[in-house]
Amino acid sequence: MSDVLETHLQELRRGTVVLACLRLLRTAEYGYRLLEQLESRGFATDANTLYPLLRRLEKQEYLTSEWNTDEARPRKFYRTAEAGIRLADTMTEEWRLLTTAIATLTEAED
Amino acid sequence: MSTPTPLTERYVSATVRSLKPAAQEDVRSELQASIADAIEARLEHGESREAAERAVLTELGDPDILAAGYADRPLHLLGPRYYLTWLRLLKTLLIIVPLCVVGGVALAQTLAGASVGQTIGEVAAVGASTVVHLCFWVTLVFVMLERTGADTGTDWDVGQLPEPSVDGAGKGELIASLAFLALATGAVFWDHFRGLISGDGQALPILNPALWPWWIGSLLVLMGFEAALAIALYARKRWTTDLAVMNTILAVLIMSILVTLLGNDQLINSEVIAYAEAQHGVERDTFDVLGIVTGFAIVGISVWDIVDGWRKTARARGVDVAEG
Numbered sequence: 001m002s003d004v005l006e007t008h009l010q011e012l013r014r015g016t017v018v019l020a021c022l023r024l025l026r027t028a029e030y031g032y033r034l035l036e037q038l039e040s041r042g043f044a045t046d047a048n049t050l051y052p053l054l055r056r057l058e059k060q061e062y063l064t065s066e067w068n069t070d071e072a073r074p075r076k077f078y079r080t081a082e083a084g085i086r087l088a089d090t091m092t093e094e095w096r097l098l099t100t101a102i103a104t105l106t107e108a109e110d
Numbered sequence: 111m112s113t114p115t116p117l118t119e120r121y122v123s124a125t126v127r128s129l130k131p132a133a134q135e136d137v138r139s140e141l142q143a144s145i146a147d148a149i150e151a152r153l154e155h156g157e158s159r160e161a162a163e164r165a166v167l168t169e170l171g172d173p174d175i176l177a178a179g180y181a182d183r184p185l186h187l188l189g190p191r192y193y194l195t196w197l198r199l200l201k202t203l204l205i206i207v208p209l210c211v212v213g214g215v216a217l218a219q220t221l222a223g224a225s226v227g228q229t230i231g232e233v234a235a236v237g238a239s240t241v242v243h244l245c246f247w248v249t250l251v252f253v254m255l256e257r258t259g260a261d262t263g264t265d266w267d268v269g270q271l272p273e274p275s276v277d278g279a280g281k282g283e284l285i286a287s288l289a290f291l292a293l294a295t296g297a298v299f300w301d302h303f304r305g306l307i308s309g310d311g312q313a314l315p316i317l318n319p320a321l322w323p324w325w326i327g328s329l330l331v332l333m334g335f336e337a338a339l340a341i342a343l344y345a346r347k348r349w350t351t352d353l354a355v356m357n358t359i360l361a362v363l364i365m366s367i368l369v370t371l372l373g374n375d376q377l378i379n380s381e382v383i384a385y386a387e388a389q390h391g392v393e394r395d396t397f398d399v400l401g402i403v404t405g406f407a408i409v410g411i412s413v414w415d416i417v418d419g420w421r422k423t424a425r426a427r428g429v430d431v432a433e434g
Contacts, residue, residue, distance in 0.1 A: 004248060031140065032147035048170050052179030055137070067139075073147075078139045 017045050017053065019095065022080050022088035030075040050072060054078055062087055117163055120146050124173035129181055137180055145170070166185050196252040198283050203244055203289065212237045214297070216314055218316060221400075280344070287340035291333050298326060318371075318379045325371065332364050349423040357419040365412035372405050 020043045024034060031051055038045045057063045060086035066077050080088070122141050126134045145166055152162035170176060178185050188196060215236045219229040302322060305313025317326070339356055342348065373376040383397055 018250060030147075031144045032151075036151075041371070046171075047144065047148065048176050048179065051141065051181075052176070055180060056182065070338075073143055075143050075147075 013043075015091070017043055017050070018057070019088060019091045021050075021053070021057065022062065022084045022091070025078050025080040026085070028066070028077040028079040030068075030077050034078070057084070115163060115305060117167065118142065119185060120147070121167050121170070121173055123279045125177045125180070126145045128174070128177050133180070160174070184256070188249070189256055192252050192256050195281060196249065199285055200245065200248050202286050203248060206286070206290070206334065207244055207293065208237050208240045210293075221316070221382060223384050223389060284340055284344040288337055291340075292338050295330060295333060298330070302326070314382050314385060315379050316382055318376055319370070321376065325367065329364065332360060332367075335360055336396055348426040349419060351423055352420040354423040361412045361415045365408055368408045372401060372408070375401075 017038065020038055020041065021034065022038055024041075030053060031036070034054075035045060035047055035050055038050070054063065058065050058078065062081055063078045064081045065079070068075050068077050075093075081085075122138055122145070123143060125139050129137055145163075148166040148169075149159070149162045152165060153159060159166070175185065177183075212233050213228045216229060216233050219232055224232070298317065301317050302319065307314050335356075339353065339360065342356075343353055347351065368377065378401075385395075387393075
């Protein structure tokens with residue numbers, strides 16, 4: 001795939017990972033597991049983008065986190081906070097509007 | 111299994127070392143766990159431990175980039191937020207400052223009776239180092255502005271549109287004015303304490319040392335007022351009548367002091383003149399001509415400054431009328 005095409009697609013996808021995380025993390029999950037879930041649901045994300053993103057969202061108080069030390073390997077679990085749920089709703093609404101808008105564009109072409 | 115291998119340990123350390131101490135331990139533990147999870151997933155697919163670890167770390171990429179992501183740190187020297195202001199200011203200063211410095215050096219060399227070759231050499235050297243310094247320091251200031259996230263009043267609205275372009279009351283002009291005043295003040299002090307030209311191994315100040323402290327002090331105070339005026343102009347975002355009046359008073363005062371001193375042969379250090387006469391055979395007439403040229407330059411610049419202020423005031427008022 002050409003670099004230019006890749007850049008355009010990246011720009012289009014930017015932000016969808018945030019929305020996907022906020023939705024998926026209504027059930028608490030740790031970094032690597034979330035990465036797998038994103039992958040399997042079609043949100044291809046790099047680990048080096050996701051891990052800093054989780055901390056950033058936590059700092060912005062859209063996520064909360066908790067260390068789970070019950071198992072052999074201690075893991076940091078993230079969960080969507082109240083503000084994160086509201087943000088996800090707003091973003092989903094925006095996404096719907098965009099989908100409709102894009103649909104009218106493609107209809108116009110037909 | 112919970113102890114990370116040396117390679118992972120090195121990777122994690124390289125990532126967290128530039129983070130804030132408070133975040134380091136947390137990021138370290140989390141990153142170690144994530145890497146271990148990823149390695150395990152690969153082991154289940156039958157990869158060797160070593161190959162899996164290498165693959166996982168390679169996928170995570172340069173630890174410095176990862177650290178920048180954690181710390182929310184930009185990976186560029188100067189971002190789009192300051193780039194245009196930086197570029198405009200640098201261009202303006204690169205036109206004005208080297209010209210002034212080179213002119214000053216050329217004048218000093220001529221007064222000291224240097225040969226043409228010497229003068230050209232000195233001018234080239236000083237000019238080049240001025241350009242390098244200018245680029246370096248201006249860029250450094252902007253990089254610090256960007257890193258500290260200082261507010262440069264970037265909240266832009268259409269209302270600001272005509273003002274900076276019409277009446278020269280923008281941030282670029284403010285910084286240029288202040289930078290010029292700082293340079294001029296620095297030159298006055300340098301001249302007094304270190305000497306701008308050197309004759310026979312000893313430094314000679316160009317300005318008459320007898321002017322210290324009162325005359326020079328008054329000039330420095332007036333330059334302080336000039337700085338205050340530049341700040342007030344920036345704060346108002348446009349030229350106004352009272353600013354133009356202030357500008358006129360300051361220009362007239364500075365012009366009067368300089369021309370009076372020049373006319374009474376008190377501005378230039380008499381030792382410099384004596385030195386040039388004795389050592390290099392510069393004739394008395396030459397100084398008279400130089401004095402007249404300097405006098406005209408002072409008057410010319412002051413008058414231009416006064417007229418410029420009123421012209422911009424009139425134009426700013428024109429904008430008001432157009433807006434009203």
